[in-house]
Amino acid sequence: MKIKEILIEGNKLLKDNHIEEETIICKLLLKYLLNKDNSYLVIHQDEEIDEVVQEQFFEFIDEIIQGRPVQYIVKNQEFMGLDFYVDENVLIPQPDTEVLVLKTVDICKSLKNSKKLKILDLCTGSGAIAIALAKILQEEKVQAEIFASDISLKALEVAKKNNEKNNTNVQFILSDLFQNIDEKFDIIVSNPPYIKTKVINTLSKQVQNEPKLALDGGEDGLNIYRKIINQALAYLNGYLCLEIGFDQKNEVTSLIKENKNYENIEQIKDFSRNDRCIICKKVR
Numbered sequence: 585m586k587i588k589e590i591l592i593e594g595n596k597l598l599k600d601n602h603i604e605e606e607t608i609i610c611k612l613l614l615k616y617l618l619n620k621d622n623s624y625l626v627i628h629q630d631e632e633i634d635e636v637v638q639e640q641f642f643e644f645i646d647e648i649i650q651g652r653p654v655q656y657i658v659k660n661q662e663f664m665g666l667d668f669y670v671d672e673n674v675l676i677p678q679p680d681t682e683v684l685v686l687k688t689v690d691i692c693k694s695l696k697n698s699k700k701l702k703i704l705d706l707c708t709g710s711g712a713i714a715i716a717l718a719k720i721l722q723e724e725k726v727q728a729e730i731f732a733s734d735i736s737l738k739a740l741e742v743a744k745k746n747n748e749k750n751n752t753n754v755q756f757i758l759s760d761l762f763q764n765i766d767e768k769f770d771i772i773v774s775n776p777p778y779i780k781t782k783v784i785n786t787l788s789k790q791v792q793n794e795p796k797l798a799l800d801g802g803e804d805g806l807n808i809y810r811k812i813i814n815q816a817l818a819y820l821n822g823y824l825c826l827e828i829g830f831d832q833k834n835e836v837t838s839l840i841k842e843n844k845n846y847e848n849i850e851q852i853k854d855f856s857r858n859d860r861c862i863i864c865k866k867v868r
Contacts, residue, residue: 585632588629588630590610591625593642594610598645598648598649611625614641618637651790652790655670663679663712664712664716666715668715669710669746669749673741674798677709677710679855680827680854680855680856681713683852683854684826684861687861688771688825689717689720691825691863692721692724692771695822700729702729703728703773704730704733704772705730706772706776707734707776710746711742711743714731715746718750718753719752731755732757733765735760735761739795740758762818762819769820776827777798777801778832779801779805781801781803805829805832806835809826809828809832813846824866826861826862830858832859846866846867
């Protein structure tokens with residue numbers, strides 16, 4: 585088969601099985617197998633593909649149809665213009681989370697003249713938030729010391745790999761939320777597990793193949809928010825920045841207000857105009 589033929593066949597198989605973004609997925613797989621870029625696929629579309637590569641390509645297509653995310657196959661996901669290694673031990677960074685990073689950067693810029701900032705990314709997973717912050721703040725000449733924690737040792741191994749890959753200097757802590765944290769921070773940012781336990785089984789097969797530990801927020805999806813909102817006070821000098829599910833704005837806002845130790849509560853929408861973040865500040 586030629587490059588153009590294998591892409592057409594792959595597209596058809598995915599489309600017939602109701603897999604979206606079939607063209608992008610097929611190109612990602614073929615680029616990965618050939619170790620080439622998009623332009624190569626276009627320029628050499630009449631090139632014959634080795635049978636071994638063909639066989640592997642269609643095996644990958646079948647895995648995707650069965651629910652394996654393409655990012656876990658090619659071991660890569662782009663986030664904030666950076667490349668991240670991902671595997672089955674971490675959630676796949678999503679564009680929705682970029683607004684959380686951008687808002688946190690804005691807060692850092694507003695504080696940069698005061699001192700060197702200390703930031704904690706709680707439930708870091710792949711390290712995407714912490715590493716993106718480190719990269720952007722370095723470019724913006726905002727001095728910051730960035731820490732990232734996770735309950736999963738395997739997730740931290742992925743995050744450390746991404747730290748090296750992106751040439752950043754994030755410090756990592758193995759911790760169940762604040763269990764092994766012993767410092768105070770100007771900003772605590774987190775994209776915690778927030779899916780209701782019963783809802784997980786209704787999500788796409790691709791999402792169900794991501795680590796449950798990083799998805800499951802308990803019966804009402806708010807378990808980790810309750811812990812973070814209450815426990816963060818002992819480790820926070822400034823801002824708490826949380827990603828939320830699109831339908832959790834009112835519930836998480838209520839938890840923050842009930843605590844009575846936070847002020848300046850701000851709700852942020854993502855690029856799709858869904859509620860995505862809640863920002864608040866510890867009362868002095």
